[in-house]
Structures are given as structure tokens and as C-alpha cells.
Amino acid sequence: MRDAVIVEAVRTPIGKGRPGGALAGIHPVDLLAHSIRALIDRSGIDPALVDDVIGGCVDQVGEQAMNTTRYAWLAAGFPESVPATTVDRQCGSSQQAVHFAAQGVISGAYDVVVACGVESMSRVPMWSNVPKGVDPFGPSIAARYPDGLVPQGVSAELIAATWSLTRTQMDDFATLSHHKAARAHADGLFADELAPLGTGAGTVATDESVRPGTTPEILAKLAPSFADPAFAARFPQIDWSVTAGNSSPVNDGSSAVLITSSETAARLGLRPLARLHSFAVTGSNPLLMLTGVIPATERVLQRAGLRLDDIDLFEVNEAFASVALAWLQETGADPAKVNVNGGAIALGHPLGASGTRLMTTLVHAMHQRGARYALQTMCEAGGLANATILESLR
Numbered sequence: 585m586r587d588a589v590i591v592e593a594v595r596t597p598i599g600k601g602r603p604g605g606a607l608a609g610i611h612p613v614d615l616l617a618h619s620i621r622a623l624i625d626r627s628g629i630d631p632a633l634v635d636d637v638i639g640g641c642v643d644q645v646g647e648q649a650m651n652t653t654r655y656a657w658l659a660a661g662f663p664e665s666v667p668a669t670t671v672d673r674q675c676g677s678s679q680q681a682v683h684f685a686a687q688g689v690i691s692g693a694y695d696v697v698v699a700c701g702v703e704s705m706s707r708v709p710m711w712s713n714v715p716k717g718v719d720p721f722g723p724s725i726a727a728r729y730p731d732g733l734v735p736q737g738v739s740a741e742l743i744a745a746t747w748s749l750t751r752t753q754m755d756d757f758a759t760l761s762h763h764k765a766a767r768a769h770a771d772g773l774f775a776d777e778l779a780p781l782g783t784g785a786g787t788v789a790t791d792e793s794v795r796p797g798t799t800p801e802i803l804a805k806l807a808p809s810f811a812d813p814a815f816a817a818r819f820p821q822i823d824w825s826v827t828a829g830n831s832s833p834v835n836d837g838s839s840a841v842l843i844t845s846s847e848t849a850a851r852l853g854l855r856p857l858a859r860l861h862s863f864a865v866t867g868s869n870p871l872l873m874l875t876g877v878i879p880a881t882e883r884v885l886q887r888a889g890l891r892l893d894d895i896d897l898f899e900v901n902e903a904f905a906s907v908a909l910a911w912l913q914e915t916g917a918d919p920a921k922v923n924v925n926g927g928a929i930a931l932g933h934p935l936g937a938s939g940t941r942l943m944t945t946l947v948h949a950m951h952q953r954g955a956r957y958a959l960q961t962m963c964e965a966g967g968l969a970n971a972t973i974l975e976s977l978r
Contacts, residue, residue, distance in 0.1 A: 601705030601834035616656035622779035640677025640701035679939025700840035737810030765926025835932030876969025896955035902927035
């Protein structure tokens, strides 16, 4: 039976998603092209052998329209004969790209695939693809959910209320994320995964959003980001404790992984980093849209025939501290195994790039720590979540 393995994984440093951010001057096509070019160059593979390029991107409009992944491949200078497509499963878009790529390899439809992702939130702000006054849901959704859906920040507040998470817990979690990320940079733990890139202002080689001096006391001074009188009346249980400090920032970045089978890797002289062991994707309540990571984790463990205690490392996307803390509370996972090099609160969350960014960080952390199994999961707008289990081959 064919398997699917990751043989290379790279990412750009993550820039702050705002005018003046380190990567704000780079077109998203060129931003993704940089990761793809670094991936192919580091692997040494002939790019003409790639069967498909599957990329994630959330706001597919403006400079991220027209199948960004296809043009990123061409911008990297690679053969026109290689096809590409761009997928959207919200924040999990590039993790879903990995699933599609691996499933294609396992089925025999592909031998070599690039899974990747990009988001330039400086140049294409979140929700740019929903013009003001446009209803993206339609009357049937309004009928099914007559009280209305809510923004993700309000969902994060509802999660905090449902799991009785305090502002202090969330700020402490966010502080730890920054400290772990700063320590990982200082110790050179990101060196093998980063592909520094040049800009007009010089070379960008580190993640711009990491704040080593973050403390709970500093975060405690921040005002709630999503407090709204209309939602306060509707949800009196919320105490409004989600802030910019205990949420992921807006960011720019790209990432890419190269996937093939063990047999093809051996034939091409490539050394696998990890086997893509098991996959799951789930739907959940779109009001509490960020809780899908809990059933997704349960489902992928069942499919793998593994227990939580078998997993050595976890990557749980830190869209909001409340999401990761609720996941920890429900699963009972060891916090010391979770996001060991920091998470999105510190490193950043360039939406479409985050799935393969987490996976890039995870496969390198597995090698550094001698882990056998690792699990990645991401919450996604609309009540969705992906989960992946990796198995070390080193």
C-alpha cells in the first residue's frame, strides 16, 4: 500500500500584516513563490517532476485572486507544464491542501506534490472578499439560524464563557506563547525551516510579531477587542476578555511542503522527514465555530488507532487563546507538549499559510525532540476543523 511522506518543509518569516510590516511590500504571488522556490531548491528535485501544486488562500480577491498558486509557481520560474490550484477551507486552507496532496499520493494519482499557502493581510485585508452590504450566507442560513451567526471574536468569547476561562488564564497562555517563540528563535530552532527573503529595507529573517518582553501585566492593560452592546444583550454570560494580546495578530507570510511516497522518495534520493499517518476533517456548531478542533482530534486519533498519550507533540493553532485552552481542557493533553516553539499568538497567523506553517514547524520540532507521533489541528470559520497525525521516519 502506498504511503505519503513529507520530504521538505519551509516557510517565510512572518511579517506584521499592516502598512510598514516587514513583508507588506511583497505581492502575495511573489511571497508564495519565495517559499515554493526555496522548497524545490532545498530538495534538489527537478521541478518538472511535480504533478500538482495545491495552495491555500482565504481571501481570494484582488491581488490574491485568479488562482494565486498557479501564478506563484510560474513566478518562481518553474515549468508551465505543472498545474496548480488554490483551495479555501478558511484558516485550515493549506492544511487541507496537505490532505488533498497526501490523499492523491496514497491513491496513486500523484507521485510528487507541493502543498503550500499564502496570505498577505497587509495587501488583502481579512473579509476583502465580502463587500459591505453583501450577504455571503443567503436566506436559507438565516432561516436555519434565526438568531444570527457571530464574528469569530465573539465566538472566542463564547468559548471562554462556556469553558469558564478567565482573562488571566488567556493572558498567561499568550505570554507563554511569546516566550516560547522568542526562546526558539534565540536557540536557532527555526533555522532549518525559515527561508529568509530580501525586501527593499533589507533581509527579513525572523518573525516580526514575537514580543519577548510580553508579560501578563502588560496584556492585562489591553481593552477587549470584540465588546459590542448588541452581542452583550444577546449573550449576557460573556465577560468580554478576548483582546488583541490573547488573540493571533494579522500577518503576511507563506509556507510550503513537498509530499511524495516513500518509494518515490527513495528513487529520487530524498530523505523523508515524516509520514502523513492519518487525516480528519469535521464540522461543528457554526456559532461556536472554533470548537471543531476537539472532535477533529478525537476522530483523527480513532482513525490512526492511537491514544492521546501516544502523541509526543501537538500543534494547535492559536487563533485565540480560548480555543487552545478549551482544547486542552477537553482533551487532557499535556500542555508541555503543545506548541513547544510558540504558536500563532506570537508567531502570527497569515490565514492561508498557517496550515503548512504549523506543519513545517511541527516536522522540524519532531526531529529536534526525537518525537515519534505528532498531531496538528486548526479551527476554521464556519464550524470546521482539520486534524493530521504525523509519524517520524528518522
